[in-house]
Amino acid sequence: MAWDFETDADFQRDLDWMDTFVRDELEPLDFVVRNPYDLKDPIRRELIPPLQKKVQQRGLWACHLGPDLGGPGYGQVKLGLMNEDPRPARSAPMTFGCQAPDSGNSEILAHYGNAAQKKRFLEPLLRNEIVSCFSMTEPQGGADPKVFTCRAELDGDEWVINGEKWFSSNARWASFLIVMVVTDPQAPPYRRMSMILVPADTPGIHIVRNVGLGYEETDRGAHAYIRYENVRVPKENLLGERGAAFVVAQTRLGGGRIHHAMRTIGHVQKALDLMCERALSRTTQGEVLASKQMVQEKIADTWMDLQQFKLFVLQTAWKIDKYHDYKLVRKDISAIKALMPRVFHDAAARALQIHGSLGVSNEMPFSEMVIESFHMGLADGPTEVHKVAVARGVLEQYKATDGLFPTGHIPSLRERALARYADVIERLVGNL
């Protein structure tokens, strides 16, 4: 019988080290490094690489990758525990070598890149000497890739790309982009598109503007609206088979989704910590907020949501480690993906409310958290789409009833029970 909720003592020591490291070394960086993806920022260049070295020396660098790619090959349960830290500093993923979308893009390059592409792009990406972009969503639609029109046509030995992409995160700092393009418009919808590797210095890539999130200053936008105009790349920059973009995309999405969920645990824990501290510190009508029952309800609901969510995420991580097949855990991954924006949003909103005017101000992190909760409900597929996947997965385990009435129909059940025990009833009670 194996059913264990304990962390190994050795690994717990690593987690404790991470906790102190993130608090002492990484949290302050949020106030001095404008964006950890901006590799040219002199402050970032000065401060982040020495911290990355410390992480490497501790053996905690790029833990999602196997030894062939320079990581220790931790399973998802260990990654889940590492990401639970209630100190979600902005530069933490970068300092630990697991930032999106580079983590997913490195998996794509490792699977589908040729030797030259790996040397030029994968190796420096894994060392965080460069960053990358995943360019899929288009201005006219993201949730339904069947409406994508950004086109790549073969001209001799080159692909020529024309079209627009929207919300291509970090394109402004990226050394290469992985672009999802229509190569076969006449093919069935899920065989129309391919993935192409595009070096960022290729002529014809125009960033129309960099879009920011709700709380960000306008010059800080990291999500590019891009126009590709006659962008020419060699034929061999096709990643995976022609028409197999959806297969290639899945290489990164399965892992990426659970990693978002793991990071959400840390954010929710932080909201709970701040909420409890404030409830115990602030008084109104002669008593602390913590003694008001409606405040207690917010704290209890947040803690209960967090416990349920955390266990669900860790159980899903455990299933991924056990089966080594994302398809077998698709329903669970979609379920935690659909749950995380709600759990995150509700925790952030309750913490905001308990802090009153200070809570809505730009002096506390709650408005950023609320927007981030919506980010979790959009990136890598909107909540609604994941709920449909969950419902499909659940329904697969059922079949329709043959009879006129449902199997839970009480008169039918009663009739069957009476027929089965008719002898006993007649013997002991007589006819009913």
Ligand SMILES: Cc1cc2nc3c(=O)[nH]c(=O)nc-3n(C[C@H](O)[C@H](O)[C@H](O)COP(=O)(O)OP(=O)(O)OC[C@H]3O[C@@H](n4cnc5c(N)ncnc54)[C@H](O)[C@@H]3O)c2cc1C
């Ligand atoms: C912070 C952030 C970073 C991102 N980074 C990247 C990136 O690096 N690269 C990239 O390519 N994209 C990126 N995206 C885009 C993301 O993938 C899209 O936002 C997502 O796919 C939804 O597409 P959309 O925004 O066009 O919304 P739409 O497709 O217009 O959908 C809008 C809404 O319609 C509803 N909806 C959609 N489909 C259904 C359905 N089947 N049933 C019911 N309701 C539905 C949902 O409420 C959905 O939110 C990022 C998004 C965010 C927020």
